Amino acid sequence: MCGIAGIFHLETAKPVDPARVRAMLDAMPHRGPDGSGIWTAPGVGLGHLRLSIIDLESGAQPMLTDDEALAVIFNGEIYNFAEVRAELEAKGHVFRTHSDTEVILHGYRQWGEECVHRFNGMFAFALFDARAQSLWLVRDRLGVKPLHYALLSDGSLIFGSELKSLLAHPLLRRAPDLSALEDYMAYGYVPDDACLVAGVRKLGAGETLRLVRGRPLPQPQRYWDVSFADRTKSSPQEQEEELVALMRQAVRSRMVADVPLGAFLSGGVDSSSVVALMAESSSQAVKTCTIGFDVAALDETAYADRIARRFATDHRSRIVSPDDYGLIDRLAFHFDEPFADASALPTFRVCELAREQVTVALSGDGADEAFAGYRRHRFQMQGERIRGLIPASIREPLFGMLGKYYPKADWAPRALRAKSTFLELAGSGGEAYAASVGVTPHALRQRLFTQEVKGRLGGYRAEDRYVKAMANAPARDALDRAQYADIKYWLPGDILTKTDRMSMAVSLEAREPLLDHRLVEFAARLPVSQRIRGNSGKYLLKKAMEPYLPQDILYRQKMGFVTPISAWFRGALAGEATAIAGGSALARTEWFDSAMLARIATDHRSGVADHGRLLWQLLMLDKSLTRLFGV
Known part of the structure; x- marks a missing residue:
């Protein structure tokens, strides 16, 4: 796990000032506290920050081939590097180190760009080919590791692991992209196909970008995508066996490290499954950690303790207060762009706890997306059944009218909160799901934005990307389409961004075995009944783990990290709400109607309405603006 940054001149091989590459690295020292390196040649400069995990003595970067024809900088891990290395050695390649980085160099020399298909891991890397005068940028299949880039006025392309590394370059123009503002207000994060700083792009999950000197900037090319179009023909028993075998292989491959390694343990299905398979493969007690809250309704430490005892792990837990808003400025620094998923606060704390003893921690991230674990997945299936039963000519006006006049009741029991359900049933399945993953509805955004902003947006609507992705998904049914869109947008934009930035904030490497691409491909071929059955999501995963985990761990209601943001804005953060x-x-x-913002803050503080989530979203945006644009 590291940080990378670089400069490549697209037009002519002008000299690159190493000081500029150094400034880009210095903007994100947390990504590599164990060392750094810079290499320049005519028209190119590569920089690397190292968090040493594999081959501590000789894995320094930038790494070059003996003839200096190829140079690479690499962030992440290639878990099958030993197998790829053995294959390359059989073909006559001679290695100087034991690092996975060198496998990229030799793999490229042997197979060219096809080498990426042989790498199983999480990675973002840049490879310079001196003979071809090209730079090849690559990001892993699921988007675990980030990579930003931008074209500058001097004809150079700059790139880096974090946006702040690009912001350190003096030629990057800092102007806002209002379509990304619309995206953020819709989703609570800026998706991977957008950036709040105009002109900055993020290489997408499963994409490559090949730059050749003397040629225009091309479009990224996708080398991998998940398909839900096919169904497995194996029996349920065979599916269970194959799933456990894939999970076991994914966990074992992610336990390779030359530094202390452990796991996050929440006591939920996903992290408990990872810990169970780690314990099975380890000759020593697995180091696990969890955080709890001093509010009983939010605390899951008892479940984590049970799993720790069951598998005899070296377990540590720490109780923190839910009132952890003192981290707000630190979060804004590490995310760069505004990020409104409040579970980032406890995620930071559990990473901080893990880093006290380990350098690598395995997580349970990805199972909900791959195996349909979110409640919204079940609701989407149910809604599509209703849409299929009632003709649109009746459904749209009927549910549209009910949605319009039914009172909004966020305070009421779930069964009485029908307004949004009626509105979703009135529209298409894609529209309904886009609304369900959103944070601030389109109608409310229209009331929040000024006329000038709405005019500049020109009718652009953030939800349309979800609707389009679902309509074009390689899928068979409603659940397939919803999961495909989640893997394309929600997973890299929210879940993996949160884990990457919060783990890297404390120089911790987080690994996600349940996002092994072979596991994701397997899950996408499962029948719907093996993903959702009754009210249970992740059905096959839970069934397969019954020999390992207690029933009440497997089938208890999902909790997740919770933060009391609504209470904060009626207490310690009330002043922040007013200042917005x-x-x-x-x-x-x-950008926003000031009277509307004032009314939202007043109504929330008085208890007339609950706008806590919206106020948090606005506050995180506010904190980012000064850093990004000097507002």
């Missing part, structure tokens, strides 16, 4: 409407960086942009 006037005097803050956000207010100075004139």
Whole structure:
């Protein structure tokens, strides 16, 4: 796990100032506390920050071939590097190190760009080919590791692991992209196909970008995508056996490290499954950690303790207060772009706890997306059944009218919160799912934005990307389409961004075995009944883990990290809520209707309405603006 940054001149091989590459690295020292390196040649400069995991003595980067024809900088891990290395050695390649980085160099020399199909891992790397005068940028299949890039006025392309590394370059123009603002207000994060800084792009999950000097900037090429179009013909018993074998292989491959290794343990199905298979493969007690809250309704440490005892792990837990808003400025620094998933707060704390004893931690991330574990997946299936039973000519006006006049009741029991359900049933399945994954509905955004912003957006609507992705998904049914869109947008934009930034904030490498691409491909071929059955999501995963985990762990209601943000804005953060409407960086942009913002803050503080999530979203945007644009 590391940080990378670089500069490549597209037009002519102008000299690259190493000081500029150094400044880009210095903007993100947390990504590589164990060392750094810079290499330049005519027209190219590569920089690397190292968090040493594999081959501590000789794995330094940038790494070059003996003839200096190829140079690479690499962030991440290639878990099957030993197998790929053995194959290359059989073909006559001679290795100087024991690192997975060198496998990229030799793999490229042997297979060219096809080498990426042989790598199983999480990675973002840049490879310079001196003979071809090209730079090849690559990101892993699921988007675990980030990579940003931008074209500058001097004809150079700059790139880096984090946006802040690009911001360190003096020629990057800092202007906002209002379509990304619309995206953020819709989703609570800026998706991978957008950036709040105009002109900056993110290489997408499963994409490559080959730059050749003297040629225009091309479009990225996709080398991998998940398909839900096929169904497995194996029996349920065979599916269970194959799933456990794939999970076991994924976990074992991610336990290879030359530094202390452990796991996050929440006591839920996903992290408990990972720990169970780690314990099976380890000759020593697995190091696990969990955080709990001093509010009983939010605390899951008892479940984590049970799993720790069951598998005799070396377990540590720490109780933290849910009132952890003191981290807000630190979160804004590490995310760069605004990020409104409040579970980032406890995620930071559990990473901080893990880093006290280990350098690598395995997580349970990805199972909900791959195996349909979210409640919204079940709701989407149910909604599509209703849409299929009632003709659109009846359904749209009927549910549209009910949705319009039914009172909004966020405070009421779930069964009485029907307004959004009626509105979703009135529309298409894609529209309904786009609304269900959103944070601030389109109608509310229209009331929040000023006329000028709405005019500049020109009818652009953030939800359309979900609708389009679902319509074009390689899929058979509604659940397939919803999961495909989640893997394409929600997973890299929210879940993996959160884990990467919060783990790297404390120089910890997080690994996600349940996002092994072979496991994701297997899950996509499962019948719907093996993903969702009754009210249970992740059905096959739970069934397969019954020999390992207790029933009440497998089938208890999902909790997840919870933060009491609504209470904060009626207490310690009440002043922040007021400032959002006037005097803050956000207010100075004139993007939002100030009277509307003031009413939202007032109604929330008085208890007339619950706008806690929206206020948190606005606050995180406000915190990012000064860093990004000096507002």
